[in-house]
Amino acid sequence: MLVQLLRQFLSQYARPIALLLVFQLVQTIAALYLPTLNADIIDKGVVTGDIGYIWRVGGMMLMVTLVQVACTIAAVYLGARVAMGFGRDVRRAQFVQVESFSQQEIGTFGAPSLITRATNDVQQVQMLVLMSLTIMVMAPIMMIGGVILALQQDVPLSSLLLVIVPVLAAVVGLIISRMVPYFRAMQKKIDTINGVLREQISGIRVIRAFVTEPRERRRFGDANTDLYDTSVRAGRLMAMMFPAVMLVMNLSTVAVMWFGGHRVDSGEMQIGALTAYLSYIMYILMAVMMSTFMFMMVPRASVAAERIRGVLDTDASVVEPLQPRRDTEHAGVVRFEHVTFAYPGAEKPVLHDVTFEALPGRTTAIIGSTGSGKSTLLNLVPRLYDVIDGAVLVDGVDVRDLAGEDLGALLGLVPQKAYLFTGTIADNLRYGKPDATDEEMWAALDVAQARSFVEELPDGLGSAVAQGGTNFSGGQRQRLAIARAIVRDPRVYLFDDSFSALDYATDAALRAALKPRTRRSTVIVVAQRVATIRYADQIVVLDEGRVVGTGTHAQLLETCETYQEIVYSQLSVEEAA
Structure with a gap:
């Protein structure tokens, strides 16, 4: 080079x-x-x-x-x-x-x-x-x-x-x-x-x-x-x-x-x-x-x-395919097939033989104890890392066979640490869709429960954003990051513990507003709070990098001991029911 x-x-x-x-x-x-x-x-x-x-x-x-x-x-x-x-x-x-x-x-x-x-x-x-x-x-x-x-x-x-x-x-x-x-x-x-x-x-x-x-x-x-x-x-x-x-x-x-x-x-x-x-x-x-x-x-x-x-002279471990696949329909089906992943130099894998499918129009939640591999699993979809065994498929195609630009166009990622870039609120919201109109941005802010505090700012969408968004609170940064993903209107939404800084009322209002907006998209949510994911169509429970349970909230309460421990550590028996 x-x-x-x-x-x-x-x-x-x-x-x-x-x-x-x-x-x-x-x-x-x-x-x-x-x-x-x-x-x-x-x-x-x-x-x-x-x-x-x-x-x-x-x-x-x-x-x-x-x-x-x-x-x-x-x-x-x-x-x-x-x-x-x-x-x-x-x-x-x-x-x-x-x-x-x-x-x-x-x-x-x-x-x-x-x-x-x-x-x-x-x-x-x-x-x-x-x-x-x-x-x-x-x-x-x-x-x-x-x-x-x-x-x-x-x-x-x-x-x-x-x-x-x-x-x-x-x-x-x-x-x-x-x-x-x-x-x-x-x-x-x-x-x-x-x-x-x-x-x-x-x-x-x-x-x-x-x-x-x-x-x-x-x-x-x-x-x-x-x-x-x-x-x-x-x-x-x-x-x-x-x-x-x-x-x-x-x-x-x-x-x-x-x-x-x-x-x-x-x-x-x-x-x-x-x-x-x-x-x-x-x-x-x-x-x-x-x-x-x-x-x-x-x-x-x-x-x-x-x-x-x-x-x-350092070669990237995640490389573009020589002959990318471009002949697929963008439905947004995400499937993990016997996925195993380990960080370089680690003694053992973080994820072991993970298999499940996330479908359009449905919300798939991933929950587990700290260090169980939830965020790592989500990061495999946009190829922040590549699997060492198995495959992550989007619409039946291995993500390693998709061009980075095509894969990125399908995804809307809200990372665990909400990061905003220097500029204005409008600049950040247009990060994934440069031609977004003001109406589209205000609509996304409505869904993300961010419209109220943005309207109170002197310049509205033109208000300045410091590096990293440090001039906003943690909850405001998270809502703006969520709005940034919504503006893009992707086929697959990836929320990596993106509701943790929100109070329960805002969390519930945001999820309610998000549901009609994502009715044709695949939604994958990583969360720690049971209240955030209890109404998901499918919940995947991870324990030490392995899938130990898959199903709805009610099903897992009856069949999955790990899920029961997580639920009852946060909710009473009456609230969990």
Whole structure:
């Protein structure tokens, strides 16, 4: 995936990169040409007192400088454009890849890590690309050109390069090799601090309710200090880089002036040539120093690239069929045939040999104790997970043989945790049906018992919704999530404990209003409260992932011991009857 992305990037930006190379080449040639002109002014103009020659060569130097400045501006612009485009494409590729992930892959990486990989990691690689285009293209040209021109000025004095360059390369290499482990650790610690922040912000009400702010501050402080300590260690090594490079450069300058001065004194070298030679030595060392900037970024960027590649090269466990079935009638019949499912790495399956059928025009309820596999069973229908044995069928077709778009169009899912998106109420209600009219949305709000509080809002359907719907109560969020599913008018409704935040009166009114709206659809309800599902046409009782009873409320009260325990834990004998 990453290799394919790089190929697309190179093909898309081939022309800007080619222009950038041209500008870098012209810029470097201009920079290397200036010391030669400067040497000519000294040797042929200043020494001889030829003012006209000084003006002519000085004007030429000015022209060369202007060309160098123009090429530098163009090269930096193109480099920034290409690097920012690369970052955009990598972020988009990661986003598309994460969208294809099932809950299994999301859980493997974790939300904080995925966020870091799509932001901080991409930024590290993006900066490396920018530095590569603006520095690493110019540095080799400047180094090679500097060596050639230095040899032209004085070959014996150029023997200093055999000492200077290896020493500088050795110093830089030693420091960088020690920085890599710290940069690798820093990215992981950024994941950790993101996870702590995300958890504390999401759970702020719980933290305040239990007055655990001091403990959470200590927890964040530990993660923050851990990142700080690692960053300081990496920073110390980074801080050593510049003094080491400058030390080598200054010693090189002293050495050139010392040995060059002796050659000038003996008449083997002219003053202008020594000045030009000193400039070329500085160019060579500057090229090495620019490469040093690059090498300082390579360790951290390489770690970030590995993490990005980890996302892009991860195959989703839930994949689209190669030849999806499209020749089925959409009646909405859902059937579980000997379904077995286990989470990756689990010691035993969550669901064992589950078989039942949910029909249109009927409500099928799933009930069981906590951890019995109710929500997991419901999540198999929209393929949030795939079964490991058996099959989930919709209208006689295995959901694994249906295109995701076709399957999604049949379903209206209301998750256990009602989640609303940033925008307006209308935006959220149109999430499953973009062309829904205001009349359709108000009708859905009527059924979901949400019309009253929406009408009381100043902007009605245009009222703002914060991220996650945090500006609404839990019951209001659930009703809006239910209305969102109703607006879609699907063939199959999936309610995952979607009435738990409602009081009994609202629950009863909503179910009564929902029945005529779903008379042609299949309704599957996961619930904890018996009052919510006692009037269902079919109740499936789960116990430790197995179906231990199927029937109506009255039938199960007579035949299913597990159902009796659940009912009598919530209702009296008279109420249950």
